[in-house]
Amino acid sequence: MQLLRWAGALALAVTCGPTAIAAPKGFDGKLAFNYTREVVEFGERVPGSAAHKRLEEFILRRLKLAGARVESDRFTADTPRGPLPMHNIIAKLGPATGRITMVAGHYDTKFLPNFVGANDGGASTGMLLALADTLGRDADLHSPVWLLFLDGEEAVKNWTDADSVYGSRHLVQHFVQTGLAPQIRAVLLVDMIGDRDLDIARETNSTRWVQDFIASAAQQLGYGKYFFQQETAISDDHIPFLHAGIPAVDLGDFTYGPMGPRYDSMGKYHHSPEDTMDKLSAHSFTVVGAVVLRTIELLGRQ
Numbered sequence: 225m226q227l228l229r230w231a232g233a234l235a236l237a238v239t240c241g242p243t244a245i246a247a248p249k250g251f252d253g254k255l256a257f258n259y260t261r262e263v264v265e266f267g268e269r270v271p272g273s274a275a276h277k278r279l280e281e282f283i284l285r286r287l288k289l290a291g292a293r294v295e296s297d298r299f300t301a302d303t304p305r306g307p308l309p310m311h312n313i314i315a316k317l318g319p320a321t322g323r324i325t326m327v328a329g330h331y332d333t334k335f336l337p338n339f340v341g342a343n344d345g346g347a348s349t350g351m352l353l354a355l356a357d358t359l360g361r362d363a364d365l366h367s368p369v370w371l372l373f374l375d376g377e378e379a380v381k382n383w384t385d386a387d388s389v390y391g392s393r394h395l396v397q398h399f400v401q402t403g404l405a406p407q408i409r410a411v412l413l414v415d416m417i418g419d420r421d422l423d424i425a426r427e428t429n430s431t432r433w434v435q436d437f438i439a440s441a442a443q444q445l446g447y448g449k450y451f452f453q454q455e456t457a458i459s460d461d462h463i464p465f466l467h468a469g470i471p472a473v474d475l476g477d478f479t480y481g482p483m484g485p486r487y488d489s490m491g492k493y494h495h496s497p498e499d500t501m502d503k504l505s506a507h508s509f510t511v512v513g514a515v516v517l518r519t520i521e522l523l524g525r526q
């Protein structure tokens with residue numbers, strides 16, 4: 225993803241809300257954390273690599289065990305490194321009909337020596353796998369939830385509109401062409417959500433009313449302090465959905481490690497070989513996973 229603009233801290237940060245409800249049962253951050261560790265152990269997972277292929281097989285295996293209906297969207301992307309095979313994986317849970325809430329994340333890693341992307345690519349994959357297990361057990365799921373494992377989020381060379389978000393651009397085109405787009409209630413994108421120092425920014429390209437649902441969910445769970453204390457604009461996998469008129473929110477922590485002029489604009493560990501498991505915590509997965517599940521529930525009550 226690419227930082228577009230910091231708007232700084234919000235003048236009126238939301239720090240309190242209705243009486244907090246106890247943390248919900250039903251989402252296990254440790255499970256997501258452990259999946260992330262397994263994903264990272266595959267090594268560098270760039271499109272077209274053997275490690276990427278092994279990870280695809282791992283994801284497909286886990287999704288089948290979770291009881292998801294799985295679909296593949298395979299294509300060849302024309303990139304500055306030549307044609308590269310890409311593979312979006314879609315896991316469908318809950319009823320077959322009705323308005324769909326999607327949770328998306330990317331599983332590819334950036335072409336950088338020794339970059340294993342624990343938070344960037346790993347955490348989103350681990351979160352989606354844990355959500356598949358959780359939702360797969362949920363007999364009360366009243367409307368469909370699709371989990372999108374997006375490929376090719378990263379620029380294969382330098383970030384431009386043409387060299388980035390290959391998977392989401394391809395999948396959105398498919399959703400538009402097949403007439404599915406109007407059936408999509410909202411897309412919740414999770415990206416870099418495992419940081420042990422969790423602060424999810426209010427991303428300003430995102431759909432505001434969906435963010436309001438997320439803020440309510442976070443406050444109900446007593447997790448309000450982790451969300452939307454700062455504003456920033458990010459180019460990420462949610463943008464193709466927004467361009468197609470589909471409500472979408474980028475949920476991400478875009479301050480990863482020490483900040484400053486000597487470091488990447490998203491922090492010292494961003495796009496660095498230092499993006500490793502020791503920078504993450506199971507608690508951050510618990511917070512984000514629980515808020516995503518509560519948001520799905522709230523959106524379904526509309």
Ligand code: ZN
Binds near residue numbers: 225334344495
């Ligand atoms: Zn990245």
